[in-house]
Amino acid sequence: MKLIKITVIVLSFSSVYLYAQKEKRLYKDSKQSTEIRVQDLLKRMTPEEKFWQCFMIPGDLDNVPKDKYRHGIFGLQVSAGNQGGGAAGQMLTYNANEDAEKLAKKINAIQKYFVEESRLGIPIIPFDEALHGLVREGATAFPQAIGLAASFNPDLMKEVSSAIAKESKLRGIRQILTPVVNLASDVRWGRTEETYGEDPFLTSLMGVSFVSSFENQGIITTPKHFLANVGEGGRDSYPIHWSKRYLEETHLVPFDKAFTTGKSRSVMTSYNLLDGRPSTANHWLLTEKLKKEWNFKGFVISDASAVGGANVLHFTAKDYDDASAQAINAGLDVIFQTDYQHYKLFIPPFLDGRISQNRIDDAVARVLRAKFELGLFENPYISGKDIQELKKINHKPLAEKAAVESFVLLQNNNGTLPVSGGVKRIAVIGTDATDARLGGYSGPGNNKVNILQGIKNFTKDKNIEILYAKGITWDMKDFKTVPADLLSFGNKKGLHGSYFSNSVLKDTPAFERQDEQINFKWTLYSPDPEKLQTDNYSIRWTGKLKAPESGKYQLGLGGNDGFRLYLNGKPVIDQWEKLGYSTKTAVVDFVKDQQYDIVVEFRENRGEANIELIWNYGIDNYQKDFDEALKMAQNADHIIITAGIHEGEFQDRSSLSLPGNQEKMIHEVSKLNKPVTVVLVGGSAIKTTTWKDKVGAILDVWYPGEEGGNAVAKVLFGVENPSGKLPITFPVEEGQLPLTYNHHPTGRGNDYYDLSGEPLYPFGFGLSYTTFEMSDLQLDKTKYSDHETITAKVMVKNTGSKAGSEVIQLYVKDLLASVSRPVIELKGLKKVHLNPGESKQVTIEVPVKDFRFLDENMKWTVEKGTYRIMVGNSSKNLPLKRNIEVE
Structure with missing residues (x-):
C-alpha cells in the first residue's frame, strides 16, 4: 500500500514538473538567446496581440481606457496627439508644458501598465521625434539638420547626436523617428531644412554619425523617408518616376549606409508613389531591395497615416483594410496611425487570412527582436538616478x-x-x-x-x-481671414456648414458641422474623408457677421473653385464657374456692432480645394x-x-x-x-x-x-x-532648378539663352575671415586595385591674420566609363583648424570601392581606367588635380 502511494506521489510530481517545464516562459529568461525568446513569445500570442505589436500611435493612457490596451501595443508617442484629419490625418501636436521629469514618470507609469497588466507583459517602445533635439520641454534645441550638415564636420555631428541621445534615453525614449536622409535634389522643397543636403556622400557621412550615437546608447533610429519624397518642382511627396539606376546611385545610398555602417534598426516609408506604387506598399522597395538584397533585419514603419494613403490619395486600394493588407504583404511591419480608434480600419486582414501567417509572424518577430535587444523586458523603466542626471545636463x-x-x-x-x-x-x-x-x-x-x-x-x-x-x-497681406469671434451661428462662434456630396448644393447634406473660420485648404483630402469624396462636393455656410467698426470694407472670398457670397440675402460675390485660384472682393458699408446675415457657398469639382472668407479690416x-x-x-x-x-x-x-x-x-x-x-x-x-x-x-x-x-x-x-x-x-x-553639383554631362551646354548655367553659390562653398592656401597634393601611389584605399595628402596653410577652420574637399571624376557618370562626386573631406601662418598636412582616405556604379547590365562595378582626383574648398574651386589608374 505504501509502495503504491509513493509511486503515485512521484508520478504526480513528475507530471507537474514536466508541465511546468513545458509552460516555462522562455521569453522571460534573459539567459536565453534573443531568437529563442522571440519564437517562444510569438507562439503564445493571439492574432489580436500580434496585430497590436504592428500598430503604433501618439497618445497615452489618459485619453483611452486602460482595458482597451489589453492586447498590448508596439509603442506610444507619449503626450502627443493628432491635428485632425481622421484616419488620413498626418500632422501631430506635442504637449510642450510637460517637463522632463513629468514625461519620464508618465512613461514609467504607462510602461508599468503594459508590463504588469497586459496578458503577456510585453513592454512598449516609447518613441518620439529628435531631428536636431528632442521635441520636448527642456530638451536642447541644436541647429537645424541642414545647419549641422553645413558644418561639414562629422565629429561635431557625433557630439551633438550623442547629447540628443542622452537627453532622449534619460526621459525613457527608446526609438526616434529620425534622421531625414533624403537628398534635397530641389531646393524648392519645403523640407530641405530637415535634410543633410543634396549630396549622397555628405548625407551618408552625417547620417551615419547621427544614427550611430543613438544606436550605441540603446535607442533605435529610423532613417526616413524611404524613398525619395521630393518630386518634380520640389514638391513634397510627389510621385517619383526616376530610374532604378539613378535611385540606386543616389537616393538609396544614405539609407544603405545608415543600416550597414550606422546600424539603424528601423526605417520609415514615405508618402509618395514610387514607380506607380505607394512607397508604403511597394514590394520591390520593402522586400526585394531592403529585406532580401540588403538583408535588413530591423522593422519598417509607415509615416503617420501613410498606409491609408493607398485608399484616399493614390487610389490603389479599395478601402483601409485593403490598404493594410497590401502594405503588410509588401513588407511593411508596423502601421503608424494618429489615433487609437483607427485600429478598427486596419486590423481585419490580420484576422481574416488576407495577410499570411508567415508574413504576420515575420513582422511581429522583427518588433519583438528589437524589444529584446533594447533590454526592455529586463529594464523597462527610467530610474530615479536617470531622472536626477537629466536635471544636471547642460548642453x-x-x-x-x-x-x-x-x-x-x-x-x-x-x-x-x-x-x-x-x-x-x-x-x-x-x-x-x-x-x-x-x-x-x-x-x-x-x-x-x-x-x-x-x-x-x-x-x-x-x-x-x-x-x-x-x-x-x-x-x-492685403486681406485677412474674417476672425471667428465676429462670426456666429446660434450661440456658437463661427458659421454652420452643410456639406453636400454633389457640386450643386442639392439633397440632404452628407454631414453638418460648426466651422469657426472659413479658411480651408483641402489639398490632400475632402473636408471629412470618411463622409465625403475627394471631389464633386459643395458646401453652404450660414450665420451672422458682426461689424467691429463702422466704415467701408473690402469683403470677399479667395479660392480656386466656384464660390458665392451673400450678405443680408443679397449677392455680393458670384464666381460660380471654376477657375484657377482667384480673389474677389466688393466694397461693403458696415455699421459698428450691427449683425449681418451671411451665406458662403462653395463647390469643388476636381479636388485640391481652397476657400477663404476675407476682408481688409485689421491689416497692419x-x-x-x-x-x-x-x-x-x-x-x-x-x-x-x-x-x-x-x-x-x-x-x-x-x-x-x-x-x-x-x-x-x-x-x-x-x-x-x-x-x-x-x-x-x-x-x-x-x-x-x-x-x-x-x-x-x-x-x-x-x-x-x-x-x-x-x-x-x-x-x-x-x-x-x-x-x-x-x-x-x-x-x-x-x-x-533642379540644380545640383553632381549632375551628369549634358547633350549640349548647361546655359540658357538668357542665363548662365552656373550657380549663384556652389555646393561646398563658404568664406572665412582669413585665407587659406592648399598645395602639394600627394597620393600614396598612382595605380590601384578595386580593394585598395587611396591615401591623399595635402598641405594647407592659413595665410591670413585670423585663426580659422577650412574644409578640404576631395572630388573624383571618372574620365571614361561604359555609362554616363556625374561630372564630379564628393568622396572625402576633412575639416582642419589653423592659427595664422600655421601649416598642416591633411590626410584623406578614399576606398576605391567607393567609385563603384551600375554598369549597363545593372551590376555594381568599379571599372578599370583613369580617374581624376581633385582637391579644393568647394565644388567649383578645385585647384589640385592628379590622375590615378584603377587596374
Missing part, C-alpha cells in the same frame, strides 16, 4: 559651438565683417532678430537666445548702442514699420538686416526670393552708403541675385538653435570665425 555650450560651425559666410566685400572696432551705433532690423525661430520638428528650446539678445549680450560692456526696429514683414501698417526702421538706420554706423523665409512640411516654395518687403528694405538701406550685413535665416537656398551687390556681407545662419543669438553675435564681431560650407547649391534663378 548649451555645445549648442553654441554647433551653431558657430554651421554658419556660412556667403559674401564679405571690403571687410564688412567682422564689425569694425570703431562702430558706436548698430541698427538691427527684422523680425528674425527677435523671433529665434528653430525650424521644423523642433521643441520649444531652453531660454532661447535670439539674434538681438545675442548682440546686446555681446556689446553690453563695449560702449556700443544697439538700435532695433521691426521694419520688414515677410508675410505681407507695413509702411509705417518700414519707414521707422529706415529712419533709424540713418543714424547707425553699421546696419544688420535679418531676413528669412517661410518653409516646412506642406510648405514648398515656388520662389526662392525673400518674401514680403525684405528685399525692398535691403535696396533702400543700401542707398545710405553705410556698412550693411544681411543675416539670412532659413533652411534652404535663398536667392540674393538682385541685391547681393548692394550690401557688404551676407551670413547664412540657417536655424541656429537655442544658442543661435550668442553664436551669431560672436561671429559678427569676430570672436568666432565662420567655417560652414553649403550642403546645397544656390541657384541664380528658379529656372535653373
Whole structure:
C-alpha cells in the first residue's frame, strides 16, 4: 500500500514538473538567446496581440481606457496627439508644458501598465521625434539638420547626436523617428531644412554619425523617408518616376549606409508613389531591395497615416483594410496611425487570412527582436538616478559651438565683417532678430537666445548702442481671414456648414458641422474623408457677421473653385464657374456692432480645394514699420538686416526670393552708403541675385538653435570665425532648378539663352575671415586595385591674420566609363583648424570601392581606367588635380 502511494506521489510530481517545464516562459529568461525568446513569445500570442505589436500611435493612457490596451501595443508617442484629419490625418501636436521629469514618470507609469497588466507583459517602445533635439520641454534645441550638415564636420555631428541621445534615453525614449536622409535634389522643397543636403556622400557621412550615437546608447533610429519624397518642382511627396539606376546611385545610398555602417534598426516609408506604387506598399522597395538584397533585419514603419494613403490619395486600394493588407504583404511591419480608434480600419486582414501567417509572424518577430535587444523586458523603466542626471545636463555650450560651425559666410566685400572696432551705433532690423525661430520638428528650446539678445549680450560692456526696429514683414497681406469671434451661428462662434456630396448644393447634406473660420485648404483630402469624396462636393455656410467698426470694407472670398457670397440675402460675390485660384472682393458699408446675415457657398469639382472668407479690416501698417526702421538706420554706423523665409512640411516654395518687403528694405538701406550685413535665416537656398551687390556681407545662419543669438553675435564681431560650407547649391534663378553639383554631362551646354548655367553659390562653398592656401597634393601611389584605399595628402596653410577652420574637399571624376557618370562626386573631406601662418598636412582616405556604379547590365562595378582626383574648398574651386589608374 505504501509502495503504491509513493509511486503515485512521484508520478504526480513528475507530471507537474514536466508541465511546468513545458509552460516555462522562455521569453522571460534573459539567459536565453534573443531568437529563442522571440519564437517562444510569438507562439503564445493571439492574432489580436500580434496585430497590436504592428500598430503604433501618439497618445497615452489618459485619453483611452486602460482595458482597451489589453492586447498590448508596439509603442506610444507619449503626450502627443493628432491635428485632425481622421484616419488620413498626418500632422501631430506635442504637449510642450510637460517637463522632463513629468514625461519620464508618465512613461514609467504607462510602461508599468503594459508590463504588469497586459496578458503577456510585453513592454512598449516609447518613441518620439529628435531631428536636431528632442521635441520636448527642456530638451536642447541644436541647429537645424541642414545647419549641422553645413558644418561639414562629422565629429561635431557625433557630439551633438550623442547629447540628443542622452537627453532622449534619460526621459525613457527608446526609438526616434529620425534622421531625414533624403537628398534635397530641389531646393524648392519645403523640407530641405530637415535634410543633410543634396549630396549622397555628405548625407551618408552625417547620417551615419547621427544614427550611430543613438544606436550605441540603446535607442533605435529610423532613417526616413524611404524613398525619395521630393518630386518634380520640389514638391513634397510627389510621385517619383526616376530610374532604378539613378535611385540606386543616389537616393538609396544614405539609407544603405545608415543600416550597414550606422546600424539603424528601423526605417520609415514615405508618402509618395514610387514607380506607380505607394512607397508604403511597394514590394520591390520593402522586400526585394531592403529585406532580401540588403538583408535588413530591423522593422519598417509607415509615416503617420501613410498606409491609408493607398485608399484616399493614390487610389490603389479599395478601402483601409485593403490598404493594410497590401502594405503588410509588401513588407511593411508596423502601421503608424494618429489615433487609437483607427485600429478598427486596419486590423481585419490580420484576422481574416488576407495577410499570411508567415508574413504576420515575420513582422511581429522583427518588433519583438528589437524589444529584446533594447533590454526592455529586463529594464523597462527610467530610474530615479536617470531622472536626477537629466536635471544636471547642460548642453548649451555645445549648442553654441554647433551653431558657430554651421554658419556660412556667403559674401564679405571690403571687410564688412567682422564689425569694425570703431562702430558706436548698430541698427538691427527684422523680425528674425527677435523671433529665434528653430525650424521644423523642433521643441520649444531652453531660454532661447535670439539674434538681438545675442548682440546686446555681446556689446553690453563695449560702449556700443544697439538700435532695433521691426521694419520688414515677410508675410505681407492685403486681406485677412474674417476672425471667428465676429462670426456666429446660434450661440456658437463661427458659421454652420452643410456639406453636400454633389457640386450643386442639392439633397440632404452628407454631414453638418460648426466651422469657426472659413479658411480651408483641402489639398490632400475632402473636408471629412470618411463622409465625403475627394471631389464633386459643395458646401453652404450660414450665420451672422458682426461689424467691429463702422466704415467701408473690402469683403470677399479667395479660392480656386466656384464660390458665392451673400450678405443680408443679397449677392455680393458670384464666381460660380471654376477657375484657377482667384480673389474677389466688393466694397461693403458696415455699421459698428450691427449683425449681418451671411451665406458662403462653395463647390469643388476636381479636388485640391481652397476657400477663404476675407476682408481688409485689421491689416497692419507695413509702411509705417518700414519707414521707422529706415529712419533709424540713418543714424547707425553699421546696419544688420535679418531676413528669412517661410518653409516646412506642406510648405514648398515656388520662389526662392525673400518674401514680403525684405528685399525692398535691403535696396533702400543700401542707398545710405553705410556698412550693411544681411543675416539670412532659413533652411534652404535663398536667392540674393538682385541685391547681393548692394550690401557688404551676407551670413547664412540657417536655424541656429537655442544658442543661435550668442553664436551669431560672436561671429559678427569676430570672436568666432565662420567655417560652414553649403550642403546645397544656390541657384541664380528658379529656372535653373533642379540644380545640383553632381549632375551628369549634358547633350549640349548647361546655359540658357538668357542665363548662365552656373550657380549663384556652389555646393561646398563658404568664406572665412582669413585665407587659406592648399598645395602639394600627394597620393600614396598612382595605380590601384578595386580593394585598395587611396591615401591623399595635402598641405594647407592659413595665410591670413585670423585663426580659422577650412574644409578640404576631395572630388573624383571618372574620365571614361561604359555609362554616363556625374561630372564630379564628393568622396572625402576633412575639416582642419589653423592659427595664422600655421601649416598642416591633411590626410584623406578614399576606398576605391567607393567609385563603384551600375554598369549597363545593372551590376555594381568599379571599372578599370583613369580617374581624376581633385582637391579644393568647394565644388567649383578645385585647384589640385592628379590622375590615378584603377587596374
